[in-house]
Amino acid sequence: MKYLSTRGDATGAEGPRSFCDILLEGLAPDGGLYLPVQLPQVDAATLARWRGLHYAELAFEILRLFIDDIPPADLERLCRATYTESVFGTPQITPLRPLQPLGDGLFLQALSNGPTLAFKDMAMQLLGALFEYELGRRGTRLNILGATSGDTGSAAEHAMRGKRGLAVFMLSPAGRMSPFQQAQMYSLQDANIHNLAVDGVFDDCQDIVKAVSADLAFKRRWQIGTVNSINWARLLAQVVYYFAGYFQATTGPGQRVSFAVPSGNFGNLCAGHLARMMGLPISRLVLATNENDVLDEFFRTGTYRVRAGAVETSSPSMDISRASNFERFVFELLGRDPARTRALFEGGSFTLAPEEHRRCAGFGIVSGRSTHADRLATMREVWARCGLMVDPHTACGLKVALEVMREHPEPGVPMIVLETAQPAKFEVTLREALGPQAPAPGRPPALQDLESRPRRCTPMPADAAAVKRYIETHAVASAAAA
Ligand SMILES: *Cc1c(COP(=O)(O)O)cnc(C)c1O
Numbered sequence: 377m378k379y380l381s382t383r384g385d386a387t388g389a390e391g392p393r394s395f396c397d398i399l400l401e402g403l404a405p406d407g408g409l410y411l412p413v414q415l416p417q418v419d420a421a422t423l424a425r426w427r428g429l430h431y432a433e434l435a436f437e438i439l440r441l442f443i444d445d446i447p448p449a450d451l452e453r454l455c456r457a458t459y460t461e462s463v464f465g466t467p468q469i470t471p472l473r474p475l476q477p478l479g480d481g482l483f484l485q486a487l488s489n490g491p492t493l494a495f496k497d498m499a500m501q502l503l504g505a506l507f508e509y510e511l512g513r514r515g516t517r518l519n520i521l522g523a524t525s526g527d528t529g530s531a532a533e534h535a536m537r538g539k540r541g542l543a544v545f546m547l548s549p550a551g552r553m554s555p556f557q558q559a560q561m562y563s564l565q566d567a568n569i570h571n572l573a574v575d576g577v578f579d580d581c582q583d584i585v586k587a588v589s590a591d592l593a594f595k596r597r598w599q600i601g602t603v604n605s606i607n608w609a610r611l612l613a614q615v616v617y618y619f620a621g622y623f624q625a626t627t628g629p630g631q632r633v634s635f636a637v638p639s640g641n642f643g644n645l646c647a648g649h650l651a652r653m654m655g656l657p658i659s660r661l662v663l664a665t666n667e668n669d670v671l672d673e674f675f676r677t678g679t680y681r682v683r684a685g686a687v688e689t690s691s692p693s694m695d696i697s698r699a700s701n702f703e704r705f706v707f708e709l710l711g712r713d714p715a716r717t718r719a720l721f722e723g724g725s726f727t728l729a730p731e732e733h734r735r736c737a738g739f740g741i742v743s744g745r746s747t748h749a750d751r752l753a754t755m756r757e758v759w760a761r762c763g764l765m766v767d768p769h770t771a772c773g774l775k776v777a778l779e780v781m782r783e784h785p786e787p788g789v790p791m792i793v794l795e796t797a798q799p800a801k802f803e804v805t806l807r808e809a810l811g812p813q814a815p816a817p818g819r820p821p822a823l824q825d826l827e828s829r830p831r832r833c834t835p836m837p838a839d840a841a842a843v844k845r846y847i848e849t850h851a852v853a854s855a856a857a858a
Pocket of ligand 1: 494495496527528605638639640641642643644645693694769796797
């Protein structure tokens, strides 16, 4: 399988790119995002064969359709080592739970049982295994530089800790993450994980990453890379749980399901869109945003209006002003027209022609949004009627899913809401919703003492030069070739 960029460049300096060529990259050199030259198609016989596979085996079967430059036996071993009960808490990895009292055929699919209790672990854990494998094969190294306001940074650190040939330099705004999120990152003691607590806000952290990455000589010399949400391998790993959810909610061929997806950068929903285009019988993909509703606005009106900045909400992992994966969807929507895609995204904001906008419905996408009050009300309702606590991101998905089920019912088609984080990560909002008398949200036994563990974190001024100096003295050595 070869890959092309949404802006048209189909070849690198050494010819068409394969999976491992783009594994360690973010943006394509022409500024676009990578997609496979053509999407593999999955027919009913294949679906029947995959039904009943363990998650790790299912991941292997799907990944091998997209990856032809890793020997199948190695790929299978990496999938098996990644999706284990000990890492993801359950043998099903992404178990489904019915929410019958709230709606007929309504389910919650848990994607947040990984080490950092958010769905980013689903992809990041595999990325860590793939990175270590490929760096070992090449005998090189990667110094990952990133900025985080919470979930991405901790998922990356927990996936890359202790990996050979890899170091992580993660900038976070000092004192601005939730106590749980801070503890999750700062308590890691691995020598290859570097928490840099920047004296500033999240935007300062992002500006530093941009400034360091813009210094191409520095970037090449220290082999600086990123693990942001546009990475193709992350997206590919996320395709798997749509299949896993489908198999759990259905009993045989001929059935369809819908998914509701709490969305920010459009990575999660884009993976569902890919699964649907591969032939997974998905009826609707329900996109749910918070007050940062740039995507909801697009799907309702056909206008993509990038915001000056994101507003802070009680679902912080969805606080975005532009959706970094959205270009992949528009590229498909416009019949894979790279010149048009480039023109639209270089311009920033745009409006599609009415007939182009109407095609979105053909892709099954329906959208909605939630406010802080909506999320609190949903958290209360799920607790009262199902005895279940959900986090504010998942509550956003549930709120919009229930709305769609009420306004456009599809009898007999299960609606699967993706649970993107565990409530323990967002205890303050949970208390606000459920009141002081509600019990504390549960957390895995291994994390009981998280906040009291010793911390390893270096304070940093908001200064790219200081961060560069730190990287120069702490960069990792190359992985020895296997
Ligand atoms: C990242 C994240 C999201 C948004 O996912 P996208 O792929 O950016 O759309 C939603 N909920 C949680 C908890 C997250 O961490």
